[in-house]
Amino acid sequence: MAENEKLQIIRHSCAHVMAEAVMHLFPGTKFAIGPAIDNGFYYDFDFTDTTTGTKPTEDDFPAIEKEMRRILSGNFEFVRTEVTREEALKLFADQPYKVELINELPEDAVITTYKQDDFMDLCRGPHVASTKEINQQSFKIAKMAGAYWKGDVKRPQLTRIYTYCFAKPNDLKDYLKMLEEAEKRDHRKLGVQLDLFHIDPEDPGQIFWHPNGWTMYTTIQDYMRKRVLADGYKEVNTPAIMPRSLWERSGHWGHYQRNMFITESENRVFAIKPMNCPGALEIFKSRSRSYKDLPMRLAEFGHDVRNEPSGTLHGIMRVRGFVQDDAHIICTEEQVAPEVAKFCKLLKSVYHDFGFDELVVKFSTMPEDHVGDLATWERAEKALSDACHEAGLEYEIQPGEGAFYGPKLEFKLYDCLGREWQCGTIQADFQLPSAERLDATYIGSDNQKHHPVMLHRAILGSMERFLGIIIENFAGAMPAWLAFEQVAVVPVGPDFNEYADSIAQSLREEGFRAESYSNGDNMKSNIKVITSEHKTPYILVVGAKEKESNSVNVRFRADSGLPQKTMSIDEFKAYLAENTKNHKTTL
Known part of the structure; x- marks a missing residue:
């Protein structure tokens, strides 16, 4: 069996365990479907008629996970049973979504159920042999969302509970770490x-x-x-x-x-x-x-x-x-x-x-x-x-x-x-x-x-x-050829505003996207804006030394790892032209 196929079986089996845990904690819940998906699974529930009169919130995730681990520790077998259509309708008589699925099956369909512990689900399978094959530290409930039954806005809106699930705890840790990094990079x-x-x-x-x-x-x-x-x-x-x-x-x-x-x-x-x-x-x-x-x-x-x-x-x-x-x-x-x-x-x-x-x-x-x-x-x-x-x-x-x-x-x-x-x-x-x-x-x-x-x-x-x-x-720190501001020219003080303006203008005339920060703010404030709000690849700091030698002090964006250096204006233009022309993804 392929590694990915085995993992999908683990995920789907874990979905059954979560459904059981939810049914234990919220009796009267109606359950719909719970497929494996990339990085885990989800299960759709209808909490309209729970005997407690409540439905879970994110505050209940730890309790659901705790109940799932209790079930997993019981080493329950996943028992497959073939049933007739009449038997299936009787078994799930109080589960309207399952009844609908049963009635939609072809006449010659083989109908099967899977049971672990005291929970039975309508399912084609396959599943792992027993709950011990699901690691108790390899899953984490992620979020809840609304989902219309069968994706139809005219049908009931169910509560979908998403769960991350992997074969090994370290795989889950790596994935959560990746999500944390992705959160920092969220384009929104x-x-x-x-x-x-x-x-x-x-x-x-x-x-x-x-x-x-x-x-x-x-x-x-x-x-x-x-x-x-x-x-x-x-x-x-x-x-x-x-x-x-x-x-x-x-x-x-x-x-x-x-x-x-x-x-x-x-x-x-x-x-x-x-x-x-x-x-x-x-x-x-x-x-x-x-x-x-x-x-x-x-x-x-x-x-x-x-x-x-x-x-x-x-x-x-x-x-x-x-x-x-x-x-x-x-x-x-x-x-x-x-x-x-x-x-x-x-x-x-x-x-x-x-x-x-x-x-x-x-x-x-x-x-x-x-x-x-x-x-x-x-x-x-x-x-x-x-x-x-x-x-x-x-x-x-x-x-x-x-x-x-x-x-x-x-x-x-x-x-x-x-x-x-x-x-x-x-x-x-x-x-x-x-x-x-x-x-x-x-x-x-x-x-x-x-x-x-x-x-x-x-x-x-x-x-x-x-x-x-x-x-x-790129976490917003775009390569120079893609950056909306390729060059920021920052004077060390008002006496050098005119020199900064002239450099920015000469860069723009050659097709580069350059801005002069001769705006009255001090150099430190300007550099903070340039680095955090613009993520500009190149900052050209200019003062008396640079004006006298017709040069610029080039500060590269922090992610480049490059030290600052002094270049003549023509040298910097040639450097930038080469970088952008070849569509380099590094500075």
Whole structure:
């Protein structure tokens, strides 16, 4: 058994133990589901009808954990029993959520229960043999949150209790230590500290970018624009609102409507675009195309809006309005493999410039909710698989996780805390250009009409989310090429304000982001602001000696570990130019 699979079994078994502990402490509780998740598990409860008339708060976490340890010390076996549907309904007659799950099972389903101590749960398993296989010091209740039953806002809101759970106590300690560090790096806190952005509670999921944050945002966007144009893309822009008829033909209306904002005008229904692909194909279709025009690489920094539930929103990581570094490659079937390989090369180079060199690739195959026939999907999956081999990529299969229109590759990177982030994707789409959808065609070398393949791809994904990732990765202390303030010039006293101003101005004239702190505050106060509120990479302190020699005293940001040094202005400019040009992640 794989190590990860074993850990997931431990976590799910521990979820049953927590459910038992909760039932002991809060009799009359109704319990729903308790799956294993990354770093632990959760269990959903309905505390509406507890015999005590109360439901737990965070103050009850120690008591629940104590009861869990008491149960674990009993060395109770997890006993699996197969039951009939009638027996299951009788066993869980006082548990409405379990009854609903039982009634939804197929007629020929094998129904099983698992029991440890005096607690029985409806469950497919598997579980550990006994409670002694769960270490009593390897779990910790994390938090409580509201969760609608089956994610439906019209159903009861349950209480979800999240718990961290690992195989060994040291693994839990390491994870808690990582969380402590992640808390310090939280982009929402740094967003306030560095004055990057804010989100109005009355406008959830929409970002108000302040000058500091927008400077970083546009720096990344400009960087990506240069990279894709150099790689053979042409930039386009498509409308923000498009008619229902287009979304129906593309398939999004039937498969994605719940996440779309709908509007009406002149008795017609429109949708604000949640994605950019139909617009790109409309550009392709606007004139006759030949096989000689392919591949056609259309890049778009498309602003999309998706109706995400407010409870899922998280800073700038999960929003409703966002921009993707999107592109659509329209090509022949034979061009899929080389185009995917070319894309992978660009993606790895871009990630390197942001300091991410470790990648994991996931291959997502046909989901249940899909368009198109099986034969077409098999061709699309084979084309993507062949492309991976050509690009020298190893991948893990994610069965049924593809987009409704095609299989995809997902690229996951790791930050300095070892956290995994899914950013880049490329999807092979044989459906959208087909006659049944948007009917895009080109004239082949045989003078006949053919339908192209569309590759949907992004490297950063959501620009907003990616910026959130790198803010946390660098704890707000950005590499010089990304910093909203690259250089702060600080005079030691008012007599040197003019010299400081002239240095800052000469740096700005050469394209650097520099500010002069000739604002009347003393040098110590200015440096405190620069280091704590701006995290500026370079502080140039100037006084009589520097003015006389036309030089600057360079103080590097503390995280660099570099000692301060005196440089001529031209030397410093050359140093900064080299650093930013090569996108160095160190100072």
